[in-house]
Amino acid sequence: MCGVEDFEKMTPHTLLPSFYKLRRMKRDVLPTTSYVELGMVVDNYRYGIDNSNTTAVEVEAIQLTNIVDSMFQPLNIRIVLTSLTIWASGNPINVNAESAGNVLGGFSTWRGSTSGLKRTDISHLLIGRGAINGVLGMAFVGTVCSPSYGTSISMFSSSTSLAGHTTVLAHELGHVLGMSHDDTCSGGNYIMHSSDAGAKKFSTCSSSDFESLILRGGGTCLQNPPDPNQVLSIPECGNKIVDQGEDCDCGTVQECNNPCCDAATCKLTKGSACAQGLCCENCQFKVAGTPCRPQNGYCDFPEYCNGTNGLCPADFYKMNGYPCNNSTSYCFNGICQTYEGQCQNLYGTTTTKAIDGCFTKGNLNGDAFGNCGTTSSGYIKCSTADSLCGKLFCTGDNPNAILNGAVTFFYVNNTNKCFSANFNLGPDVPDPGMVRQGTGCGNGKACVNYSCQNASALGYNCDTKVKCNDHGVCDNNGNCFCDNGWAPPNCNTRGYGGSIDSGPTHIDTSLRDGLLIFFLLVLPILIALTLAWFKRDAIRRRCCRKKRRTPRSQAPPKPTSNTTTNNKPSNNNSRGQLDNRYSDIFTISHNPPHRPPLPSTNPQPPLRPPPPPPRPSAVPQYNWNQNV
Structure with missing residues (x-):
């Protein structure tokens, strides 16, 4: 609703200042791009105006979206057509109601209750008729991302040109994005003026309104770029929209500053797994189980990266009526x-x-x-x-x-x-x-x-005791969001909780742990065993050498001599024979005789013999018979 707090994204326990104090907050232009995934619905009247030609309706929807997208680009907002529904067989709601509010309410009810529709951030209904009591369009304000209330309608009669209707469409989408009428905003006539004057740009007041929506935590679904397989457009590399057949699109070569994307080809650079998204970091997917969207109140669920996509899963919440x-x-x-x-x-x-x-x-x-x-x-x-x-x-x-x-x-x-x-x-x-x-x-x-x-x-129709084994609750897709300790999809086996829609809640570290164990424990052991195999001969020789170097003190002791049975001393020959016979046996006694140390296992080389004693100097010979 215009200038009103986004009820859809607030909780009763979150006490924030009134929106009317925030609605004119001044702030720099938001640095990150917001992507609005637009689902367009064309009623049976407009389908007839286009001669019931499905191709003509598709081209018209794409052209409308492209022009409106160019109006929002100065606010760093991109409008991307991701879904187109044509009521070719008739209108399922009353588009001829007495008031535009009743038509909008009927469209919102249809959107919230119809299964099989693609999830979009905003759904807009093009009605092929004139104004209803002077009203050309109507929208809930600040309700972007709401499955039921993120809706708007506009009257697109046969007398209105495509270019002329773009202002009406942009005006109503602006309401859903939190923008109120800017009649009092200075500077001229703008898109959000209460009367249609064909303006083509937004005022600073409208920019402030959108920034206030983001500051309050609204528009959480706008952070993820759309899936290129769902984009309905004419592919063009360099338009900053990832079209079918493109891996990424960071703009022209001159303006691209994304190292993960090749601007010339709109393909990922070498070694890159992704280029954008809440689950993409440094050109690689974040680990499965990494939180990418926090829980927003009791009725909401958190979302987690799945490890194979750079985009965060869609926003899921408890089934209506819980x-x-x-x-x-x-x-x-x-x-x-x-x-x-x-x-x-x-x-x-x-x-x-x-x-x-x-x-x-x-x-x-x-x-x-x-x-x-x-x-x-x-x-x-x-x-x-x-x-x-x-x-x-x-x-x-x-x-x-x-x-x-x-x-x-x-x-x-x-x-x-x-x-x-x-x-x-x-x-x-x-x-x-x-x-x-x-x-x-x-x-x-x-x-x-x-x-x-x-x-x-x-519309609540989930028996949690049967479907979720009393260990979880159903989300808006009808799937179980399991309590911690139980695994999806039916919460009947042990696990880490979560659902098949919101991504795994647990960061799987088994691969990391396995690699650490392998490189820090298994691989060093394998290397050591391999080296031991190749050096086995050297190791064997070294072990044998150590055995030969075992000290004599470790050998068995010599038996003691019996001095009491034979006190008769032996002669020299007998002692010599005994000494030769038991030269390698220790004799243990109370008063063992002094023995020279045992020779070493590796005997030292013999010492050099001492030098001979000095020869005395020659004494002069005197002839004693000589007469003195």
């Missing part, structure tokens, strides 16, 4: 819909749900401040049974002021203060002050189309 908030309300499109959460999102964190008497008193009036919807003739009064599903009534001190509207206060029983608001956001914007679908309005009941009905009307 009880939440202590079973007083229900999950709807990934959000636990409560009165308290809606009051806080609209009027600030100090507000909460008013007493039931406020709803009864206000919604039975059937005016701008209390009703159960509108028709071409005016507001619809609520019945007492449905009063909790009409206008939202809150209570609290100092609610935040709203823009483009007014707040009314009144009291019940003179003590209970109630207030609601009339949001004057233009005829193409639904009232954001109405109670949301899935809000609990009684025991086992929920609000559905401004009526308090049995909660089964929300």
